[in-house]
Amino acid sequence: xxxxxxxxxxxxxxxxxxxxxxxxxxxxxxxxxxxxxxxxxxxxxxxxxxxxxxxxxxxxxxxxxxxxxxxxxxxxxxxxxxxxxxxxxxxxxxxxxxxxxxxxxxxxxxxxxxxxxxxxxxxxxxxxxxxxxxxxxxxxxxxxxxxxxxxxxxxxxxxxxxxxxxxxxxxxxxxxxxxxxxxxxxxxxxxxxxxxxxxxxxxxxxxxxxxxxxxxxxxxxxxxxxxxxxxxxxxxxxxxxxxxxxxxxxx
Amino acid sequence: xxxxxxxxxxxxxxxxxxxxxxxxxxxxxxxxxxxxxxxxxxxxxxxxxxxxxxxxxxxxxxxxxxxxxxxxxxxxxxxxxxxxxxxxxxxxxxxxxxxxxxxxxxxxxxxxxxxxxxxxxxxxxxxxxxxxxxxxxxxxxxxxxxxxxxxxxxxxxxxxxxxxxxxxxxxxxxxxxxxxxxxxxxxxxxxxx
Numbered sequence: 001x002x003x004x005x006x007x008x009x010x011x012x013x014x015x016x017x018x019x020x021x022x023x024x025x026x027x028x029x030x031x032x033x034x035x036x037x038x039x040x041x042x043x044x045x046x047x048x049x050x051x052x053x054x055x056x057x058x059x060x061x062x063x064x065x066x067x068x069x070x071x072x073x074x075x076x077x078x079x080x081x082x083x084x085x086x087x088x089x090x091x092x093x094x095x096x097x098x099x100x101x102x103x104x105x106x107x108x109x110x111x112x113x114x115x116x117x118x119x120x121x122x123x124x125x126x127x128x129x130x131x132x133x134x135x136x137x138x139x140x141x142x143x144x145x146x147x148x149x150x151x152x153x154x155x156x157x158x159x160x161x162x163x164x165x166x167x168x169x170x171x172x173x174x175x176x177x178x179x180x181x182x183x184x185x186x187x188x189x190x191x192x193x194x195x196x197x198x199x200x201x202x203x204x205x206x207x208x209x210x211x212x213x214x215x216x217x218x219x220x221x222x223x224x225x226x227x228x229x230x231x232x233x234x235x236x237x238x239x240x241x242x243x244x245x246x247x248x249x250x251x
Numbered sequence: 252x253x254x255x256x257x258x259x260x261x262x263x264x265x266x267x268x269x270x271x272x273x274x275x276x277x278x279x280x281x282x283x284x285x286x287x288x289x290x291x292x293x294x295x296x297x298x299x300x301x302x303x304x305x306x307x308x309x310x311x312x313x314x315x316x317x318x319x320x321x322x323x324x325x326x327x328x329x330x331x332x333x334x335x336x337x338x339x340x341x342x343x344x345x346x347x348x349x350x351x352x353x354x355x356x357x358x359x360x361x362x363x364x365x366x367x368x369x370x371x372x373x374x375x376x377x378x379x380x381x382x383x384x385x386x387x388x389x390x391x392x393x394x395x396x397x398x399x400x401x402x403x404x405x406x407x408x409x410x411x412x413x414x415x416x417x418x419x420x421x422x423x424x425x426x427x428x429x430x431x432x433x434x435x436x437x438x439x440x441x442x443x444x
Contacts, residue, residue: 001368001369001406002364002366002367002368002407003366003367003368003386004366005367040431045367067265070265070266070269071269071272071273072269072273074270074428074429074430074431074434074435075388075429075430075431076388076426076429093263094263094265095265096263096265096266096269098263098429118300119299120298120299121298121299121300122363122392123298123363123365123390123391123392124298166363166390167363167365195358195361195362196361196362196363197361197363197365197366220361220365220366221366250367250386
């Protein structure tokens with residue numbers, strides 16, 4: 001049976017991992033290659049790197065980082081952040097990224113999804129959506145949730161599916177950072193709306209939150225950052241509990 | 252050993268090359284017919300859309316070259332699908348090495364099939380030391396039907412061939428280069444055949 005995936009997310013700036021990662025015995029917590037390998041050993045099914053570099057030089061360093069990670073890592077990884085064109089995608093894939101994730105550039109130019117899918121296949125196109133629930137409507141936001149758009153989550157999800165997206169990474173801005181659990185109701189509605197895999201993001205605080213994201217939210221994968229980076233939750237323990245809750249995982 | 256990874260402009264050859272390197276094998280990336288013919292082993296990867304990938308192969312007259320190779324050949328993902336007789340993706344005639352059709356998953360399951368799934372009914376030396384129901388990483392929307400050339404089965408809505416073999420030709424639907432320790436074991440089995 002297809003296993004539910006656990007995906008740690010790492011922020012990258014100028015080719016280095018940022019946000020305090022707190023692993024014991026890790027010589028250089030800012031080294032993305034070392035961190036990626038450590039996560040693979042811990043049982044992560046996939047990794048997401050989010051490039052938050054603000055400059056062109058920073059992005060260039062990311063390409064080198066992608067190459068170095070691909071050289072060492074034996075599980076798949078996605079790179080997102082600052083991707084605006086088919087050329088950007090090509091550079092990342094050529095350096096060894098398995099998938100790319102686009103967010104605001106897809107909102108600004110939805111055809112970018114179709115262009116990437118046509119050239120490289122739907123399997124490498126993840127569309128990330130940051131949405132905030134306002135008056136019972138899930139509104140897509142840009143720039144880390146600061147800029148509202150006119151797009152509504154479920155319509156946008158349907159649209160990206162038709163354009164050729166291979167997966168949707170849905171972050172609830174209402175839940176992100178709260179450690180109060182994922183947006184399970186919206187997740188399950190999203191799963192009913194489209195027939196492509198959904199990655200849940202935003203709100204992970206406890207192991208039970210992951211159980212709920214899969215049972216109630218019907219998510220195909222769950223992504224989190226700080227609970228893994230600070231070792232609040234060990235992936236091995238998490239997967240053990242998921243398994244005893246009859247959720248298929250790769251142990 | 253001369254190991255060649257076929258690069259015909261469809262997919263990420265780098266990851267495969269890196270994985271071989273991690274196992275201690277240096278691979279040459281090439282689309283040159285002579286280089287392919289002289290190789291001891293050939294890896295035939297592929298990601299993307301079948302009809303355009305097949306066109307690229309034909310454009311370089313590599314379709315005949317691949318079919319006539321006598322050394323061990325490993326097709327990965329789309330590479331394996333193109334080794335089949337026919338694929339529904341872009342109604343494409345394949346190389347016909349495996350007498351198998353490739354079909355689109357029915358919408359009763361989410362498509363693409365993305366993630367870690369199990370392989371079972373393992374046959375042949377490619378799976379030496381690999382436990383039944385091991386997890387491997389897969390990303391695909393089309394699947395090869397079950398046949399008497401099947402050497403591993405995976406279930407996703409249907410039971411399908413996640414590996415095929417005929418004579419010197421091996422095919423795997425999953426990505427051994429992205430399937431953790433299990434994938435490395437399988438790739439190593441091929442490289443040390």
